[in-house]
Amino acid sequence: MKWLKSELERIKEQNLYRRLFHFESPPGKVLELEGRKFINFASNDYLGLASAASLECLRRWGAGSGASRLVSGSFTVHRELEKELARLKKTEDALLFSTGYMANVGVISALAGKGDLILSDSLNHASIIDGCRLSRADILVYNHCDLEHLESLLKENRGRYRRCFLVTDSVFSMDGDLAPLDGLFRLKRLYGAVLIIDDAHATGVVGWSSLELFGLTPDDTTVLVGTLGKALGTFGAFVAGSSLLREYLINRCRSFIYTTALPPFVACQTLENLKLVPERMALLRRRLSFFRNLTGINSPSAVFPYLCSSPERALALSEFLRERGFWVPAIRPPTVKQSRLRISVTAEHTEEELRLLWSSIREFELTL
The missing domain is CATH 3.40.640.10 (Type I PLP-dependent aspartate aminotransferase-like (Major domain))
Incomplete structure (x- = not known):
């Protein structure tokens, strides 16, 4: 099974290596990892219902x-x-x-x-x-x-x-x-x-x-x-x-x-x-409209792709955002052909959080 090690090394060289992060907080808008808190823009919990518990x-x-x-x-x-x-x-x-x-x-x-x-x-x-x-x-x-x-x-x-x-x-x-x-x-x-x-x-x-x-x-x-x-x-x-x-x-x-x-x-x-979906769905639609107007990314859904020229650039942007308190992992091949950040907007995000995220992305682009 030595070939597994060489294959993993090849994946790392291509900047396509993946690893698991183990969060210390329940699912939701805010994730806690190693004592730090991040605003989560990677979840499919579009209506913020994953933390509901009966x-x-x-x-x-x-x-x-x-x-x-x-x-x-x-x-x-x-x-x-x-x-x-x-x-x-x-x-x-x-x-x-x-x-x-x-x-x-x-x-x-x-x-x-x-x-x-x-x-x-x-x-x-x-x-x-x-x-x-x-x-x-x-x-x-x-x-x-x-x-x-x-x-x-x-x-x-x-x-x-x-x-x-x-x-x-x-x-x-x-x-x-x-x-x-x-x-x-x-x-x-x-x-x-x-x-x-x-x-x-x-x-x-x-x-x-x-x-x-x-x-x-x-x-x-x-x-x-x-x-x-x-x-x-x-x-x-x-x-x-x-x-x-x-x-x-x-x-x-x-x-x-x-x-x-x-x-x-x-x-x-x-x-x-x-029972909670109609009200949350109406709130989500307002957040999506705000983010579309802010970014110019014309997505009809809650998924906003921000395309990057290479896996390296996607990783660098993801790390840049992480340093500023945003959790937006890089999505790379083979999951997609073109590397990107997949920004998920949820009903829990505020307009100020959306504005800060986009401002940080623009800041990254200006540093290059």
Whole structure:
């Protein structure tokens, strides 16, 4: 295993080495590390709900589920949350998963198989990419948000396959941009495809669902994947769609069948957090509007990418901000092609904190 050491050395030489930081404070706007406090601009806790805690949920349901859902790990609070998520997403039903990664990998590999075609956006999340690979379907990657390229691939290839799936993030996690869902709806209907949308970074940010922005309502060929661990502040994930889809996934989705169920107290806490979402979402929108106007970064979401010319420059900017009390880690290859700082704005940030962060970034640029 000596090759591991040499590979790590190579990663370090390329300024791509990563390490874990262990914070001493609970999740939230302020992080404490080695006695220092930092304003956190790296979290997906967009509504500031991750620190919410209902002791009653823990007392009522305990710390774990004890088994998979199909054995003895399925509780009434799971079902209550699924029904509420389906209502909010305007679908017939929903099914909880233990993580967002498992939801994407599971739903794609359960629905698509040999003899099928998947068309995937070039900037889709790693969990989508892995789900496509596990499905054993043929995969074509279309240029990012490029409907013309996607339709050309459909025209050329759709007729050779029994089933077809279009797969996309709604809000892309590293660029913060939005998929052209209206165009994707048109193409799925025109070519007889199923549209799978990862709504992880949209839920609770742009609305309850990204489809709201386009005046669209999900139908029986629409599958929505969402997470509980971002704006909703807890942990886990879900797939929302038709009742028939839910029934099929319970019987055929390996990442649902063969894993311990989401702890029921997490489902209980999520239901509590959902009550707070509308007010927090309105506050977040005001913060996002302020930061867009301040920076000129025209992101429709809570993710604001600040692109850097190299991994070294991204690391230097991240360290510069850390010295000034801001936590904004550098994002580098292979996570993204172009290094950057991924600035996450939350409902907890004040306008003054946003102004100070941007002022520090501009100060860094002037020192070079």
